[in-house]
Amino acid sequence: xxxxxxxxxxxxxxxxxxxxxxxxxxxxxxxxxxxxxxxxxxxxxxxxxxxxxxxxxxxxxxxxxxxxxxxxxxxxxxxxxxxxxxxxxxxxxxxxxxxxxxxxxxxxxxxxxxxxxxxxxxxxxxxxxxxxxxxxxxxxxxxxxxxxxxxxxxxxxxxxxxxxxxxxxxxxxxxxxxxxxxxxxxxxxxxxxxxxxxxxxxxxxxxxxxxxxxxxxxxxxxxxxxxxxxxxxxxxxxxxxxxxxxxxxxxxxxxxxxxxxxxxxxxxxxxxxxxxxxxxxxxxxxxxxxxxxxxxxxxxxxxxxxxxxxxxxxxxxxxxxxxxxxxxxxxxxxxxxxxxxxxxxxxxxxxxxxxxxxxxxxxxxxxxxxxxxxxxxxxxxxxxxxxxxxxxxxxxxxxxxxxxxxxxxxxxxxxxxxxxxxxxxxxxxxxxxxxxxxxxxxxxxxxxxxxxxxxxxxxxxxxxxxxxxxxxxxxxxxxxxxx
Ligand code: NDP
Numbered sequence: 479x480x481x482x483x484x485x486x487x488x489x490x491x492x493x494x495x496x497x498x499x500x501x502x503x504x505x506x507x508x509x510x511x512x513x514x515x516x517x518x519x520x521x522x523x524x525x526x527x528x529x530x531x532x533x534x535x536x537x538x539x540x541x542x543x544x545x546x547x548x549x550x551x552x553x554x555x556x557x558x559x560x561x562x563x564x565x566x567x568x569x570x571x572x573x574x575x576x577x578x579x580x581x582x583x584x585x586x587x588x589x590x591x592x593x594x595x596x597x598x599x600x601x602x603x604x605x606x607x608x609x610x611x612x613x614x615x616x617x618x619x620x621x622x623x624x625x626x627x628x629x630x631x632x633x634x635x636x637x638x639x640x641x642x643x644x645x646x647x648x649x650x651x652x653x654x655x656x657x658x659x660x661x662x663x664x665x666x667x668x669x670x671x672x673x674x675x676x677x678x679x680x681x682x683x684x685x686x687x688x689x690x691x692x693x694x695x696x697x698x699x700x701x702x703x704x705x706x707x708x709x710x711x712x713x714x715x716x717x718x719x720x721x722x723x724x725x726x727x728x729x730x731x732x733x734x735x736x737x738x739x740x741x742x743x744x745x746x747x748x749x750x751x752x753x754x755x756x757x758x759x760x761x762x763x764x765x766x767x768x769x770x771x772x773x774x775x776x777x778x779x780x781x782x783x784x785x786x787x788x789x790x791x792x793x794x795x796x797x798x799x800x801x802x803x804x805x806x807x808x809x810x811x812x813x814x815x816x817x818x819x820x821x822x823x824x825x826x827x828x829x830x831x832x833x834x835x836x837x838x839x840x841x842x843x844x845x846x847x848x849x850x851x852x853x854x855x856x857x858x859x860x861x862x863x864x865x866x867x868x869x870x871x872x873x874x875x876x877x878x879x880x881x882x883x884x885x886x887x888x889x890x891x892x893x894x895x896x897x898x899x900x901x902x903x904x905x906x907x908x909x910x911x912x913x914x915x916x917x918x919x920x921x922x923x924x925x926x927x928x929x930x931x932x933x934x935x936x937x938x939x940x941x942x943x944x945x946x947x948x949x950x951x952x953x954x955x956x957x958x959x960x961x
Contacts, residue, residue, distance in 0.1 A: 481570050481660065486516035486683045487523055488666035490530035491676025496523050502656050502683060507573025507802040508793050508837040516659045519682040527680045528697045531622045531649040534677030539619045539647030543598035550595030550641060553672035557588040564664060568633055571658040573802040574756050575793040587637030587665065593920040594645035601646060601941065610954045617945050619647035620723055621699035624692045628704045629655035629804050630759040636662040639702045640679055642940040651680045651692060657805055659683045693717055707929050725933035725943050727925060729858040730886030732907060733879035734764030734915060738772035740891035744913060746780050748891055749864065752915035754842045757803055758862035762887035764915055766855055768869045768879060778846055782828050785842050802838040803861060809838040812861030819845045819854040850878055880906040885928035889915045
């Protein structure tokens with residue numbers, strides 16, 4: 479497959495190159511080979527992209543929602559038709575197994591384009607009668623939106639930000655992570671092919687400095703970041719300086735609570751999905767697995783057995799179910815945490831090693847007897863490392879589950895219906911699960927509380943974050959004034 483993109487950037491409806499920008503090698507995580515090269519955006523490229531987005535915005539917003547929606551839905555159809563090639567590319571970009579990318583990336587991007595495309599025609603204001611007078615509201619776009627993505631879901635993030643932004647009549651400049659620059663270009667190409675006018679959706683490559691330049695530019699009205707908490711703090715502060723709107727989808731250290739009445743097989747499935755999917759590189763992962771003492775050893779035994787069935791290898795092989803880390807750097811960060819877990823006295827139940835093969839492969843790793851103060855129980859690792867903690871009762875575990883600066887997600891496994899809802903209500907987290915983990919349908923709001931973020935992606939809630947309401951007071955009679 480051709481992994482070298484036509485050019486580094488997509489601006490004003492076409493591929494654009496500027497080799498004056500710093501080269502960024504694209505590395506296939508399964509082999510460590512360089513499979514492409516793009517160039518970071520120079521100030522001239524950033525300027526061109528923002529001008530293109532600014533220039534296209536008024537005409538795009540002036541189209542009817544039905545017309546905009548039709549283009550988004552056409553893009554969704556194209557994305558689904560090309561799911562195979564987009565999934566292969568996503569696997570080259572990220573190293574995630576094709577078994578995952580073929581069902582979770584372009585398909586999820588298409589879901590967002592279809593959902594917000596369908597919603598575009600329904601975006602209206604309201605009428606408020608005040609005696610003879612009345613107020614009407616207009617739901618208006620924000621203007622130019624900047625999207626900045628993390629490296630774990632490059633197609634999905636580019637689509638989850640682009641679809642609601644465009645549905646509301648905004649235009650977008652999207653900067654993918656420098657680690658995974660390939661997939662967002664395809665999203666731009668498909669939107670253009672589906673009929674999005676030039677400049678409506680643009681992609682520029684670059685590192686954090688390009689993101690920072692975009693965030694601080696006066697031509698930008700809104701910033702949506704998917705990234706870590708430290709980056710979120712910087713981006714939020716820069717956006718605040720100019721009072722820009724923000725959506726912050728940041729990191730987590732989410733709790734998953736398994737009560738002793740849970741179906742063990744389902745709880746183990748949830749723990750696997752919530753820790754080892756995408757080699758653990760998922761923001762909402764339930765990496766603090768609290769298991770009630772009565773079933774702890776049975777849970778660990780079944781978990782180890784099931785992890786032994788993971789097929790680790792060439793991620794392009796549809797049989798492979800567990801792939802490499804995205805980069806050598808991320809692998810080293812995770813290895814550091816594994817060493818720390820051992821140093822601080824956690825019990826290594828399985829995994830812990832790098833695989834003796836090319837690429838950035840780590841074994842799925844489980845620590846038991848983890849205590850609340852250990853580093854592996856406090857910091858986001860963003861790799862295949864599960865921490866299992868013991869607990870006695872509900873009161874004790876809820877306080878511990880919420881004792882974190884993060885609040886992205888949380889899950890509970892139990893057969894007790896009342897307890898399930900009580901626990902979900904008690905979680906300090908934006909996205910909660912009962913007897914499942916990490917489902918993220920476009921119809922449901924997704925996002926965090928506390929340090930994990932601001933705003934929501936997906937669902938009707940996203941519309942609030944990509945549009946603003948103008949109210950218009952209409953007086954029907956004469957106007958009285960004091961003098
Ligand atoms: P980073 O925070 O390192 O980077 C995120 C993006 O921000 C990258 O494109 C990065 O550029 C860019 N960036 C870095 N510094 C700045 C800056 N000062 N101004 C503007 N942009 C900047 O995150 P990772 O890419 O390492 O992704 C992993 C993190 O993302 C984890 O914490 C994870 O939890 C979180 N995440 C959150 C999700 C959510 O929905 N809540 C979903 C997925 C991931 P570059 O890296 O190219 O230099």
